[in-house]
Amino acid sequence: MIEVLGVKKRYRKKQVLEDVSFTAQKGEITCLIGLNGTGKSTILKGIMGLTPFDRGTVLVDGEPLDLNRVAFVPDHSTFPIHFTIEQCEAFMRDFYPKFDSKLFARLVDEFKLFLEDKLNELSKGTLAKVNLALGIAQDPDYLLLDEPFSGIDVFSKEQIVELFSSDLMENRGVLITTHEIDDIEYLVDKAVILNRGRIVREFDVEDVRFIHGKSIVDVMREEYGA
Amino acid sequence: MIIQFNTRAPVYIQVVDYFKKKMALGELQAGEEMPSRRELATELKINPNTVQKAFKEMEEQQLITTERNRPSRVTTDEHILKRIRTELVDEAVAVFVESIQELDVTMDELVDKIKRQYGEENLDDRSTGS
Amino acid sequence: MNLLKLVGWEVERVTKPYLILISLLVVTQFAWLGYFLWSETAFYEEMRRTGTPDYVLTFSNYIGGTPFILSIGFAVTAMLMYSFWIWYRDFQGRGTFMMRLLMIPQQRMFVFTAKLFTMMLMVLGLFSIQWIVLKIEYIAFTNWFNSQMMPISGSFERAISFDGALAIMFPASLFNFFVHQIVIVLVILFIFTFVLIERSLWQHTIWASVFAGLKLVGILAVPIIGYFFIEKRLIYDETLLFIGGVLVSMFFMTVWMIRHYLTKKLNV
Numbered sequence: 001m002i003e004v005l006g007v008k009k010r011y012r013k014k015q016v017l018e019d020v021s022f023t024a025q026k027g028e029i030t031c032l033i034g035l036n037g038t039g040k041s042t043i044l045k046g047i048m049g050l051t052p053f054d055r056g057t058v059l060v061d062g063e064p065l066d067l068n069r070v071a072f073v074p075d076h077s078t079f080p081i082h083f084t085i086e087q088c089e090a091f092m093r094d095f096y097p098k099f100d101s102k103l104f105a106r107l108v109d110e111f112k113l114f115l116e117d118k119l120n121e122l123s124k125g126t127l128a129k130v131n132l133a134l135g136i137a138q139d140p141d142y143l144l145l146d147e148p149f150s151g152i153d154v155f156s157k158e159q160i161v162e163l164f165s166s167d168l169m170e171n172r173g174v175l176i177t178t179h180e181i182d183d184i185e186y187l188v189d190k191a192v193i194l195n196r197g198r199i200v201r202e203f204d205v206e207d208v209r210f211i212h213g214k215s216i217v218d219v220m221r222e223e224y225g226a
Numbered sequence: 227m228i229i230q231f232n233t234r235a236p237v238y239i240q241v242v243d244y245f246k247k248k249m250a251l252g253e254l255q256a257g258e259e260m261p262s263r264r265e266l267a268t269e270l271k272i273n274p275n276t277v278q279k280a281f282k283e284m285e286e287q288q289l290i291t292t293e294r295n296r297p298s299r300v301t302t303d304e305h306i307l308k309r310i311r312t313e314l315v316d317e318a319v320a321v322f323v324e325s326i327q328e329l330d331v332t333m334d335e336l337v338d339k340i341k342r343q344y345g346e347e348n349l350d351d352r353s354t355g356s
Numbered sequence: 357m358n359l360l361k362l363v364g365w366e367v368e369r370v371t372k373p374y375l376i377l378i379s380l381l382v383v384t385q386f387a388w389l390g391y392f393l394w395s396e397t398a399f400y401e402e403m404r405r406t407g408t409p410d411y412v413l414t415f416s417n418y419i420g421g422t423p424f425i426l427s428i429g430f431a432v433t434a435m436l437m438y439s440f441w442i443w444y445r446d447f448q449g450r451g452t453f454m455m456r457l458l459m460i461p462q463q464r465m466f467v468f469t470a471k472l473f474t475m476m477l478m479v480l481g482l483f484s485i486q487w488i489v490l491k492i493e494y495i496a497f498t499n500w501f502n503s504q505m506m507p508i509s510g511s512f513e514r515a516i517s518f519d520g521a522l523a524i525m526f527p528a529s530l531f532n533f534f535v536h537q538i539v540i541v542l543v544i545l546f547i548f549t550f551v552l553i554e555r556s557l558w559q560h561t562i563w564a565s566v567f568a569g570l571k572l573v574g575i576l577a578v579p580i581i582g583y584f585f586i587e588k589r590l591i592y593d594e595t596l597l598f599i600g601g602v603l604v605s606m607f608f609m610t611v612w613m614i615r616h617y618l619t620k621k622l623n624v
Contacts, residue, residue, distance in 0.1 A: 027275070028275065029273060045624070048459060049458070050455055050458060050459070050623075050624040051623045051624060052620060052621065052622075052623075066461070067459055067460070067461035068461040071459075072455075072459060074455065076449070076452065077449070077452060078452050078453060078455045078456040078459075079452065079453060079456060080448075080452075080453055081449065091365075091456070094361055094365075095358060095361065095362075095460045095462075096460065096461065097461060098461075158271075161271050162268055162271060164273075165267035165268045165270075165271055165272060165273065165274055166264070166267075166268050167264055169274075170274070185231075185233055186231060186237055186270075186271060186272040186273065186276070187271070187272065187273050188273065189273055189275055189276075206236045206237065206238060206276065206279070209233075209234060209235055209236040209237070210235075210236040210239070213234050213235065214234060215233035215234045216233070217233065218234070
């Protein structure tokens with residue numbers, strides 16, 4: 001379980017995260033929902049220590065972050081743009097002890113990627129698949145994904161959605177941020193709604209459907225008052 | 227296999243309902259092997275935990291049986307399979323009756339209309355051969 | 357080991373521009389040497405025809421020439437610029453490659469250590485190549501003028517010790533060499549500290565650079581002002597001790613700051 005406990009983050013005069021606490025379970029897909037610019041990425045980057053929180057704690061299974069067990073997939077490349085996919089893989093193999101080349105090869109195959117392609121020649125959808133493959137091949141216990149569906153074509157979306165319901169995600173805890181829930185409405189176990197730097201709702205998606213007959217969007221509408 | 231899901235109802239119940247219908251129509255026979263949970267999740271593009279929950283629900287309702295490390299199978303209990311059919315018909319009628327009541331139709335008119343339309347549709351079905 | 361692999365990685369990335377820099381340096385110096393030998397010989401011939409030449413050439417005449425000074429100045433500037441770029445390069449795009457480096461499951465200080473090692477390898481590489489090139493230049497210098505029966509004087513060592521930049525690069529004693537290397541490391545550390553402070557402030561505006569700059573100036577100002585106060589009361593040995601102490605404490609101070617900003621404050 002990833003526990004985010006009372007974290008705060010301020011950028012200059014803007015308090016982006018007021019007081020954020022939530023949990024994401026292993027073996028579940030948790031979705032962090034918020035409109036654009038509500039600090040979703042900041043939370044993921046904060047968990048990874050890339051933009052440290054001002055206050056608060058993050059625990060992974062009760063312990064401080066272990067980069068061997070948690071992987072982050074941002075919505076942009078983390079390699080110089082003139083790199084080929086093969087060069088990215090070589091770097092990962094060299095420096096990430098748990099990186100699994102076989103698993104990566106399987107993903108490359110499933111996503112129909114070409115190892116000799118350069119990153120700056122790829123479409124947004126293909127780049128998203130490369131990032132995802134690099135993340136999953138770290139064989140992490142927890143996978144954090146920043147807007148994996150934002151701005152990508154419908155077929156790439158389908159492939160990625162399929163991946164989430166496949167055995168590759170089995171036993172992993174997945175934390176996804178998104179501002180559009182439609183793509184993953186039926187994928188998520190738990191939704192966490194962020195508004196004005198606070199968590200306003202945290203709920204089991206099936207429970208809300210069962211007890212209140214509401215969809216995730218219904219709950220969002222209540223919170224955002226749209 | 228495509229299910230048009232409703233976002234406002236629990237997905238696992240929609241999955242259960244889908245299989246109930248298949249059983250009632252005989253598309254899934256008594257004792258037949260169910261698709262694997264993993265396959266189903268990928269095919270329906272839904273959360274594997276939801277499929278798991280649907281299977282658990284079906285097991286509780288004794289629609290399927292699962293032995294250790296083997297694929298689940300549709301129950302061989304004819305009573306249960308019959309009960310599903312009755313249940314589905316009852317549910318559909320209940321929905322129908324509820325909506326028709328709002329329109330304040332007399333019983334005679336209703337029965338007459340049902341006889342005419344239902345008969346016509348069945349005739350249509352036969353003539354188009356579907 | 358990850359640290360060595362990281363150094364290898366950093367070295368690999370700089371190899372091409374580094375080789376270009378070295379070639380530029382060597383080509384400029386040899387081109388200047390060719391011109392120097394040719395023009396001096398021509399001038400001497402001219403003098404011989406019109407009267408008695410009454411001047412003696414030294415190696416200092418060559419290394420004091422503008423093209424030579426410019427070539428050294430260019431190399432030093434390039435090194436200083438690269439001390440910034442070795443970090444900023446990884447922040448290009450949306451903070452991209454730095455993210456990858458910082459997510460490697462290892463001590464974050466390795467990222468810094470690898471960059472410092474790489475810088476030092478480049479500096480020492482440059483120094484040794486320059487030393488070899490100087491020796492070759494000196495041999496060409498003496499052989500040519502001897503063959504032309506032109507008088508030359510002064511030793512190689514004397515020429516080096518009279519030259520500002522070269523005397524710093526190649527001091528006469530090993531002890532001085534180490535001291536100079538420590539000062540060079542300190543300059544690099546200050547640049548690294550500047551970058552990391554600047555990158556730790558969220559808004560990467562001009563004010564972040566000003567703030568980072570002021571912070572470092574403040575750190576430097578303390579010992580310098582202190583020195584003026586106690587200067588007159590110290591004897592020579594005590595002054596040396598004071599400077600040594602300042603260098604060592606600066607070293608630990610900057611490393612501590614780099615550690616602090618790199619592991620706790622950096623915003624990618």
